[in-house]
Structures are given as structure tokens and as C-alpha cells.
Amino acid sequence: MTVLITGASGGIGYELAKFFARDHHNLVLVARSVDKLSQVATELQAHGITVKTIALDLAAPPAPKFLFDQLQREGITVDILVNNAAFGAYGEFAQMPEEEILGQIDLNITALTALTRLFLPSMIARRSGRILNVASTAAFQPGPLMAVYYASKAYVLSFSEAIANELRHSGVTVTCFCPGATHTGFAKRAGVESSRLFKLVGAMSADKVALGGYRAVMEGRTLAISGAHNWLVAQSTRFAPRKMVTAISRWIAEKVS
Numbered sequence: 388m389t390v391l392i393t394g395a396s397g398g399i400g401y402e403l404a405k406f407f408a409r410d411h412h413n414l415v416l417v418a419r420s421v422d423k424l425s426q427v428a429t430e431l432q433a434h435g436i437t438v439k440t441i442a443l444d445l446a447a448p449p450a451p452k453f454l455f456d457q458l459q460r461e462g463i464t465v466d467i468l469v470n471n472a473a474f475g476a477y478g479e480f481a482q483m484p485e486e487e488i489l490g491q492i493d494l495n496i497t498a499l500t501a502l503t504r505l506f507l508p509s510m511i512a513r514r515s516g517r518i519l520n521v522a523s524t525a526a527f528q529p530g531p532l533m534a535v536y537y538a539s540k541a542y543v544l545s546f547s548e549a550i551a552n553e554l555r556h557s558g559v560t561v562t563c564f565c566p567g568a569t570h571t572g573f574a575k576r577a578g579v580e581s582s583r584l585f586k587l588v589g590a591m592s593a594d595k596v597a598l599g600g601y602r603a604v605m606e607g608r609t610l611a612i613s614g615a616h617n618w619l620v621a622q623s624t625r626f627a628p629r630k631m632v633t634a635i636s637r638w639i640a641e642k643v644s
């Protein structure tokens with residue numbers, strides 16, 4: 388069994404890689420940082436598995452196809468695809484640099500969709516395969532001050548649930564996994580360490596979150612939300628007026644000193 392994990396050089400992707408390694412799955416790990424990837428590979432090879440690392444910027448349009456072609460050439464079959472790499476950027480949309488806006492769409496949406504489309508046909512042909520798309524609790528409501536990030540995760544949720552339905556008799560499962568705030572490098576990159584979400588609500592540990600994602604994909608669940616408090620929040624947005632939900636979402640995203 389081989390598992391391809393994007394964004395495996397740190398955070399939730401790295402913790403997911405550890406769970407797969409402990410269960411003796413071979414790994415293909417993708418991220419941009421060559422050094423971090425090779426450190427992770429050295430650590431996880433101790434489980435007696437094969438770990439291949441590919442340093443790629445998945446936000447660059449040819450990257451998903453490049454990755455797919457390389458694995459085809461090397462005869463590596465991907466049994467489980469984990470689309471985990473993503474980033475968020477904080478700030479009002481009108482002031483956000485275009486490269487931050489489009490970069491989130493390129494990585495969080497386009498690369499995830501392209502990789503799913505590339506690896507899915509052979510899974511269907513084998514009548515076996517699993518796809519884990521990492522979304523977020525951000526998927527359940529609009530996110531003022533992180534409008535593009537929240538919208539990108541709403542896409543991942545909607546897309547994953549739809550194709551899970553299309554694939555229900557195919558032998559291939561699609562799992563959408565929604566973590567809430569988690570202690571990783573994400574908050575620093577997004578500039579949200581001092582938001583009410585991270586300061587007041589608090590964040591879960593990455594290994595605990597990853598365990599939830601690992602179990603969900605192995606059980607073939609269509610949707611899994613990390614943590615009971617996050618599950619409750621996601622449910623509550625379904626019944627409250629959308630304007631109110633959006634206003635609360637903004638309050639939670641705002642920075643406090």
C-alpha cells in the first residue's frame with residue numbers, strides 16, 4: 388500500500404504520515420522544503436517502510452501533472468491520496484496582494500482538484516482506493532478577513548461530498564476531513580496567531596487532529612470534523628441566520644492584544 392501525502396513536511400500532514408508509517412504503509416511525501424522532507428523521510432524509514440520525497444510547489448500549475456507522471460514512470464501505484472497542503476492568508480480581500488489570493492486558490496483548490504482527477508481513474512479501475520481531502524471547519528461558514536481561505540475550504544467540502552456520492556459503488560472512498568484550530572505552522576503563515584480563534588477558543592494538538600483524519604479515511608467516512616466542540620459549531624451554523632453566522636465568524640477572526 389502506498390500513500391501520497393501533500394504538505395507532509397510539517398503540521399497535520401507530517402502527523403498523518405506518522406500514523407500511516409506506523410501501520411506500515413509506504414509513503415510518497417510532497418512539500419516545497421527539501422530539507423524538512425528528507426528529515427521526515429529519515430525518521431519514518433525507521434518503521435521499515437519505503438519513503439519517497441518529492442519537493443514541489445503544488446501551487447504552480449504543472450506540478451500536479453509532473454508529480455503524477457513521475458510516479459507513473461517509476462511504477463508507483465498510489466492507493467491512498469491525501470490532499471492536505473494548503474495555506475491561509477489574513478486581511479481584507481480588497482487589500483490582499485493578488486498573489487496571496489490566487490496562491491490560495493491555486494494550492495487549496497486547483498492542485499487538490501487536479502491531483503484527485505489524475506489519481507482517481509486508476510483507483511476506479513482497481514475498484515480500490517481512498518482519498519482524504521483536508522478541508523477545515525472554515526468550510527461551514529463565510530470568513531470575513533479570510534474570505535478566500537474560507538471559500539476555498541467550502542469548495543473542498545462541497546467537491547468532496549459530491550464526488551463521494553458519485554463514487555459510492557466504485558470501491559473508492561472520498562473523505563473530507565475538517566480540523567478546527569490546530570497547533571501547526573499554519574497560524575503563523577496566515578498571520579492569525581493573535582486572532583480570537585487561536586487566543587480565546589484555543590487550538591488542538593496536530594497529532595490528535597491527525598489521528599481523527601487517519602481513522603476517518605481508513606473507515607471510509609465521507610465527512611469527519613475534528614473535536615466535539617468543532618462539530619457543535621459546524622452544526623450550529625446550519626440553523627442560525629447567515630448574516631449572524633458571518634458576523635460571529637468575523638468576531639472570531641479578529642485579532643486581540
Ligand SMILES: NC(=O)c1ccc[n+]([C@@H]2O[C@H](COP(=O)([O-])OP(=O)(O)OC[C@H]3O[C@@H](n4cnc5c(N)ncnc54)[C@H](OP(=O)(O)O)[C@@H]3O)[C@@H](O)[C@H]2O)c1
Pocket residue numbers: 393394395396397398399400417418419420421423443444445446447470471472473474494521522523524565566567568569570571572573574576
Ligand atoms: N492548523 C490549523 O489551524 C488548521 C485548521 C483547519 C484546517 N487546516 C488545514 O490542515 C491542512 C494542513 O495544515 P497545517 O496546519 O498542517 O499547515 P502547515 O503547518 O502550514 O503545513 C502546511 C504543509 O503544506 C506544505 N505546503 C505549503 N505550501 C505548499 C505548496 N505551495 N506546495 C507544496 N506544499 C506546500 C508545507 O510545506 P512547505 O512549506 O515545505 O511547502 C507544509 O508541509 C491544510 O489543508 C489546512 O488548511 C489547518
